[in-house]
Amino acid sequence: MPVLHTPTSTPTSTPASIPTPVQRLCTALLAAALLLGTAGAATATPVTAAATPTAATADEPGWTAEPAAGGAAPTRPYFYLAGPAGTVLEDRLALTNTSDRERTVTLRGADAYNAADGALAVRPPTPAAGGSQSGAAPGAGSWISFGTAATVKIPPRTRAVVPFTVTLPPAALPGDHPAAVIATADDHEAGVRVHLRVGGPTLAALTVEDVSVRGKGARAVVAYTLVNRGNVALAPELALRAEGLFGEVPGRTSRALPLELLPGQRVSLTEPWPGAPVLDDVALTLTVTAPGAAPATATASAWFVPWGIAGGVGAGLLGLGGVVLAALLLVRGRRARGGPPAEEEPVPAGNRAPEHELTGASR
Known part of the structure; x- marks a missing residue:
């Protein structure tokens, strides 16, 4: 299946019309206004070249990758392919070079998965032929093949339509097998999602x-x-x-x-x-x-629990407990020195009641 190159359309110029006297008058007035504005701005601080913003397209890759239009769906956000195990499915990828220089794009299939936070991600290229991707068993990404068109050179202002196949193994399990087509050029990657389903019983759980x-x-x-x-x-x-x-x-x-x-x-x-x-x-x-x-x-x-309030209450209770403990220790210390209780008046020796001997018998 050859790669189809189609030059992108470019705008054509139209012959200029001859200006009327009214148009020439308006042009003259506009030029005078611009001259006055330039003279007034001459006293302003000049702007250096480093301070001027760069073009918005400076960081753009200069090329795009998307599913090729065709049939009843002129535009598609992703690929959707389905079939029984053991069959070969086909589709086409459109690469558009919007820049003024030739681009070399490398194509591959990749397994898609959920990152830890739920975002969709794709696995890096297989480190060696026949090896697994990032230590995982090869998935649907290894079923995608571009054949001899894995590397495509796209002339300036040209769109290339690249066919590819998806070979479902005979032992492929029923259900969804997420994958993606990855295009790489000039250290920039673009991925197109591939929704791939193998026929058979499905289970949502x-x-x-x-x-x-x-x-x-x-x-x-x-x-x-x-x-x-x-x-x-x-x-x-x-x-x-x-x-x-x-x-x-x-x-x-x-x-x-x-x-x-x-x-x-x-x-x-x-x-x-x-x-x-x-x-x-x-x-x-x-x-x-x-x-x-x-x-x-x-x-x-x-x-x-509002720990700020709980901490304040706990500190208050701890402080109150410290005051009570200090008072108890003070009273005990005075009693140990033989003095009278802190709030009890001493009784004269002559007025003390006689002490009785505890014998168990009443008197």
């Missing part, structure tokens, strides 16, 4: 684990882990319910999470909880749902 509360007040968050235990990608929704000692605590209504959880992937996320109580013992229930999957729930408990 997920669990939520490791629920805990971090922070307090308006900065409190609920940390949790989502695990896709099925064979299809999921779009999860989350709801948070909290029950305190005095009734239900405001939680979070159900909302869609901004991620796509791929099969077999595990992600660690946090959910803001601005309605967390200040003082309460709360039981949390986290519920996650996804189309086609049974709801997954997990519970946790958390104490909310």
